[in-house]
Amino acid sequence: MEHIRTSKVEQVRLLDRFSNKSTTGTLHLTATHLIFVESNSTSAQEIWILHHHIASVEKLSLTTSGCPLVIQCRNFRMVHFVVPRERDCHDVYSSLLRLLRPESYDELYAFSYNPKQNDRQREEGWQLIDLAAEFERMGVPCDQWQLTDVNRDYKVCETYPRDLYVPITASKPIIMGSSKFRSKGRFPVLTYFYQEKKAAVCRSSQPLSGFSARCLEDEHMLQAVSKANPNTRYIYVIDTRPKLNALANRAAGKGYENEDNYSNIRFQFVGIENIHVMRSSLQKLQEVVGTRALSVTDYLVGLENSGWLRHVKAIVDAAIFLTRAVTVEGASVLVHCSDGWDRTAQVCSLGSLLMDPYYRTIKGFMVLIEKDWISFGHKFADRCDQLDGDPKEVSPIFTQFLECVWQLTEQFPQAFQFSEWFLIQIHEHVHSCQFGNFLGNSQRQREELQVKEKTHSLWAHLLSGQQNYLNPLYCPSYGYTNPVLEPSTLPCHFKFWRNMYHQFDRPMHPRQSILKQALTLKENNRELESIAQNLQAKLQKLGVSTSPLEVRLSPRECALPPRPKSLILGAPFSRKEVHQEDEDELVEGEEAREDIPVGSDGDRTVEGGSATENGYGELPLSCGSKPEPAMGKLELCLKSM
């Protein structure tokens, strides 16, 4: 590759983010990855960093030990290298600067990634998710909703998909008129149909109402949505923006629906902040939790000041509002924000997840993302900074959605088929540009890029490894008994998602994981069941009849006394058996810890817990006795007495 100025630098030190520990190794630069291989160690750890994952690279001023290079990744990894020679450091730095900001799509990893699959397998991967089938599952088309071909050629709205569902009574002129009255032509279309009450969730962008403009076609459009629902005479219009923002938009000829012009609408602001606020909020959060020797006070104050959890709660609140309107009142709802591809996507998808158990399965969640995010044109390329673009367009909107889902999985540990590892993996690949699914800003663009012809689908990749992402406590019947989730939105039920934002900071994680343990046991149970069946079959051949395996009833059936227990679904799981820890005992200075998590592409590091890594305090070093060799490396500042 012409951009790589140096492909290998030796004697590079990797500093730990939160302690003074460091390891030495060799840095390799390839066309796709930056790789650090630890030298002279039995467990030679390797860190693989995909260029696309690098958010920023910084070269700090030269120190006596070398030239520091700090790399921040979009998957929240932070690495701090010290390169012995400044020249080498500069070469790596300038190579990376070029590599991490590709100028054209064809430079993205997805177009060169080859997982040793033949074309048939690749094509099958793209056929896994079928949105037409999904709308059919919801019961659409039906007597009130139909598929329209107005956008067959992306003529009406280039950021929408080709296939759109609208009320039967919405004629083409109405659609065309309405689309002209909406930002970017994003007129109201169906995204979810709540069959039980024939209530629809529709989405759009803001109307171009300014201070007084009106559009009869748009008004008709909303009326058509309303008429399609026999339950209620009104529909809700949820503007997900804070009222102030919507008002400001009016001055620019945009704005929100005037209740006087639209008959039978109930208009509601829900106050979710814009992409710029969200971007700086997560930045603040990252700064706070990246601080060394962070005190509880600074942590909590920082958490509050970042506003991150407040924003997450606002989105969940909005989704609950939507869900209640649809499932309790049976009313149809139109959701929009400004352009209708950020907050609207968050609220519609989260609302659907609350209403429909299907979206809480692995496959269903993929469908949900495919529908509300990919097909409806969430601007992944801009938001995730896939190409060298406008930094003001970058925003963690999708990350925020994944976090909202995680918050729900914490409240409903049995409702989701997947574990947080699934969410983290999706997050990983939204930024990796390794698969074609999230490339570009719209379906149209993806077609132009020929992603289905030239790249692989993430969904196939995730489904092939789905046993890693299963939630062992998932109860399939939960969806029948609790079709609609009603989460608590008291602030104390929102938590900091440590396993996302500190996914690479191993010392911060629980050292043993309930999730991993339960997953292993469940797998083991399946094996044992088949062994038992084989044995029984053999015995039967020998003429011995055995009692059939009893499948025990889930404890769901027995009434439980109300008693609080909190379940800790903690760290990522690993293949390493728990028994291994007993063996660790033999190794001097080993601690009880987890090992390399699977489900990653091998680009995770192993970091065990140790007394000093955790920085419990200042131990005066000169204490008569020689420190153990293991302690030699560790900083033990002398504290005068």
Add this chain to the structure above:
Amino acid sequence: MEFAELIKTPRVDGVVLHRPFLPLVEGTLCLTGHHLILSSRQDNTEELWLLHADIDFIEKRFVGSSGTIIVKCKDLRIIQLDIPGMEECLNIASSIEALSTLDSVSLMYPFFYRPMFEVIEDGWNLFLPEESFKDLESMTDEWRLSEVNRDFSICPSYPPLVVVPKDTDDDTLLKVASFRHGGRFPVLSYYHKKNGMVMMRAGQPLIGPNGRRCKEDEKLINATLRAGKRGYIIDTRATAVAQQAKARGGGFEQEANYPQWRRIHKTIERYSVLQDSLIKLVEACNDQSHSMDRWLSKLEASNWLSHIKEILTTACLAAQCIDREGATVLVHGTEGTDSTLQVTSLAQILLDPSCRTIRGFQALVEREWLQAGHPFQHRCAQSAYSSGKLHGEAPIFLLFLDCTWQILRQFPCSFEFNENFLVLLFEHAYATQFGTFLGNSAAERATLKLPQKTVSLWSWVNRPQEMEGFVNPLYEPNSLVIWPSVAPQSLQLWEGVFLRWNRSSKCLDEAYEEMVHIIEYNKELQKKVNSLRRQLAQLETEGSPLHTP
């Protein structure tokens, strides 16, 4: 019976009970000497039995001719009773107030409680110092059991038997006792089998403004050092606080006199600060406001998690000195009955796998809290809803349990007990039918004749049918020292205690049951497979395959 005088209205009909996340119950309210009972007198509805001792605070409200009593319990639950009739309501309220604040220990419920179960194993005899000394003897001969405090005259807060260095005679102990706060001379707290290092605890040395010195004290603790090695003194107070203590007759070990020791000061807060922290935390948790900022700032302002972090860090430091540095450690604060015990007991949980078993944890509580003289009665007299003047109330023990929970969260497979067990200890430390947590010291317990007159909590807990609910299904013995993370991102609010009554636990309960189910099913399958294998092997060795048509 004196109780009768305090009960002005023993019975009211038509009382409505409101409890969080449970349906209303209408029924008859009865007051007995020790309980508040509400029964709907229908077969299938629940009754409420509340110990008066569990009531922390009550509020009265009146609307028209009926009144409402809001009962705030020490286990942090809040219930509401709607009582028809102003006078009845007033009578009930004043009776509850009187009965929940009885002064005399001997009027407490444990003295009246008769177990409905057969005591198989008397908890009062389970953890005798003689017995645990036998274990120590099998590992080392450098320590002896001293009876110097047999009549509690040397140190009123110590038990009759204490473990001290072998070469230190009782006369020396007498002199050292006079040099240590409350007579708490250094005693053995923990022996680390792996490397023979020890942890001791004591009261602060009484250096005073003039720099008093006690050669016997120096000699005693030096006797625990290995040749050429130095030890660590962990003072749980900030340097400035320890300095101030000198003016009041206390202080800390001067390096000139203790050259073989390195002193480290940590900042674990004392009781009034901690009590205040608990009150603020619970207030924040009960706040129904939907503002995220308000919640986070209240959580921060309570400082509870800061205290957790500080205590855990100090315990980890002590464990690090012992296990990694191979050094002897002496821990003390001021009295040596509060923060000192938090540190020594938590360090043992990290270092000693046996403390992570159910029995081992009971032994730890018995040894490092009850025998070691933590004043439970004073500290747990009031909980988070207390108001007005406090008399040494502080959630010292609750903080210890919370820290244990934090470690349990990080090592969910290394503990034999589950969260319920910790919650149980919290409840019983504050209000109980058992005698275990009554009194402030071994001396007081002896005077009250608790072993003869009351039932031990352990007698009840250790029955197989009770134990079942406290066993962690994920437990696999882990013989290693465990090092938890103390980063703020790794610490969490203990929802099982602080949000227990503010959330519906149904989903979490069911998930937990599912977890248990997976594990039990695994055991069953394993058994089944083994028996099938045996059956098959047997048939094959018999070599006579039976072919049935």
